[in-house]
Amino acid sequence: MKRIPTPQFWRRLPLARQLLLAVNSFLLILVATFLVVDHRLRIRREVQQTRIALAEEAKTLYESAVAIDDSGSDAVQKLVDSVCARMNSQDSPGHHIALRWQGQNLQAQSHGRASSDMFDAMMAAATGNPNSMPMAESMVVGSFDGPAGRVYVSEKRSNILAVAREALFRQMIAVLLGGVIAAALVSLVIRQIVTKPMRRMEASLQRIGSGDLNAHVDVHSCRELAYLGEQINEMRAKLDAVEQDRRVHMEKAKSIQQNLRPKSQALEGVQVAELFEPADDVGGDYYDVIQLSDGSTLLCVADVSGHGVPAAMAATLLKSFVTDAAKLSNRPAEILDHVNRKYYEYVVMGHFATMVLVRVDSLRRQVVYANAGHELPFIQSGDGPVERLEHSDLILGVEDSTTYEDHSVNVCEGTKIVIVSDGVTEAFNPSEDQFGTGRVESVVSVGSGDDAKSLVRRFASELHQFREGRAAFDDTTLLVAQVG
Structure with missing residues (x-):
């Protein structure tokens, strides 16, 4: 069976309004059908009652005409005129009387409707064949037949229809008032049984959808809604259990990732400070500070695409790869080759x-770096301008045969190296402005007299003020090293 599509406007209506419209529409159709049928039956009943009353009147006229028949046809004519005039003026406008009396056709003359066509129409209506004459269809005729003749009394059908219409109008007014009262009662019942419980249920679902798993549905207006409320409460309880379990696991994952961060240690000739703020419980940024076998310090910052648990797992692998490679070589490029x-x-x-690797050799006053597509590190010597370590190669994980290159820069005592992830440069404020590399350079330049820890605190303050309370969408990692 082909499914009948539901109109869009109907689906957008609230359930209570749909029920109200459906019930009232059904009642309206039912009442309209009743009124139409009752109106037709009323007309038929009124016509039949009128015909009987007119027949009774015809019988009375016949008996009166018989009583005065000895006085001649003029007396009968006078009687007919008198009765018809009285009826037309008081009770029944359109009343007409005709007789087939002693071989003569007599009609009331007082109202000017007497004619041979009128007589023929009354005869046709009385015999039950009104379709034979158009005029006969507009009247109802009662008759009485006796030895002296036949009496016909007619009434306009329009008078009967007017009475029926008036009754129909009164009935419609009564039904309308009753319908308004019924609609109000139905609306009140639907409001108590459906609307209010559904709104409470909707509010609870919105709270659950927004993360409030303490929301509870308490609906008992009917069996169906009570069952639905129980199912929602069961769903909420299961979601709460899953969320509690997830939080426990995420806390453990967070603790593990925190434990993977480099431990504070005294580094010969280098002061290091860091800022690490994952966007989620765990992040995909990884940083490390490793003391190499020749006494130099290896700085590492990496950023895995995405964030959350998958990125954190990849970042954990990177740490193990870098740690293993740093035991085999002191050259950043060779370490990157192995890691890739x-x-x-x-x-x-x-x-x-x-990933970017920066090897700081404080004895030789030299910085050697290799970059796999990471944000270019910033470097500042003393009060000099902020520059970038501009050489970079292909990101990790694209080709296993990629070969990276070392690049060296001579430095002096007090030189600062600042390595950031794109969570710093691509931080947004509520106006959709980016923090950008220009602001990073500005912070480094303004903090040229700061040591590494002070410069990190300055960055944290600047980022907090810039975001204006907007949550970070990516992990924020910043590593500062100061030579000497």
Whole structure:
């Protein structure tokens, strides 16, 4: 069976209004059908009653005419005129009397409707064949037949219809008032049984949808809604249990990731400070500070695409890859080569990552770096201008055969190296403005006299003021190293 489509406007209506319209529409159709049928039956009944009354009147006239028949046809004519005039003026406008009396056709002359056509029409209506003459269809005729003749009394059908219409109008007014009262009562009942419970249920669902798993549905207006409320409460309880379980696991994951952060240690010739704020409980940014075998310090910042648990797992793998590679080589490029091969082998395609490695050799006053598509590090020597370590190669995880290159920069005591993730440069405020590299350079320049920890605190304050309370959409990682 083909499904009949539901109009769009109907689906947008609240349930209570749909019920009210459906019930009232059904009642309206039912009442309209009743009124039409009753109106037709009323007309038929009124016509039949009028015909009987007219027949009784014809019988009375016949008996009166017989009583005065000895006085001649003029006396009968006078009687007919008198009765017809009285009826037309008082009770029944359109009343007409005709007789077939002693071989003569007599009609009331007082109202001017007497004619041979009128007589023929009355005869046709009295015999039950009104269709034979158009005029006969507009009248109701009662008759009485006796030895002396036949009496016909007619009434306009329009008078009967007028009475029926007036009765119909009164009936419609009564039905309308009754319908208004019934609609109000139905609306009140629907409001108590359906509307209010549904609104409470809707409010509870909205609270659950927004994360409030303490919301409870308390609906007992009918069995169906009570059952639906119980199911929603069961769903809420299950979601709450799942959420509690998720929170426990996320707390454990967060603790594990925090434990993977580099431990505070005294580094020879280098002061290091960091800012790490995951966008979720765990993040896809990874940073590390590793003391190499030759006494130099390796700074590492990486950013896995996306955030949350998958990105955090990939970041954990990166840490293990970097730690292993740093035991085999002191060169950033060779470390990146090793990390890229491992990352390509173990991580699902599409979860790309960027990484920058900066080796700080405070004895030789030299910085050697290799970059796999990460944000270019910032460097400032003393009070000099802020510059960028501009060389960069392909991101991790695209090709296992990628070869990275080292680039070196000579530095002096007090030189600062600032490495950020795109969660810093791409931080947004409520006006959709980006923090950008220009602001990073400005903060570094203004804080040229700060040590590493003070500069990190300055960045944290600047980012907080810039966001104006807007939540970070990406992990925020910043690593500052100061030579000497």
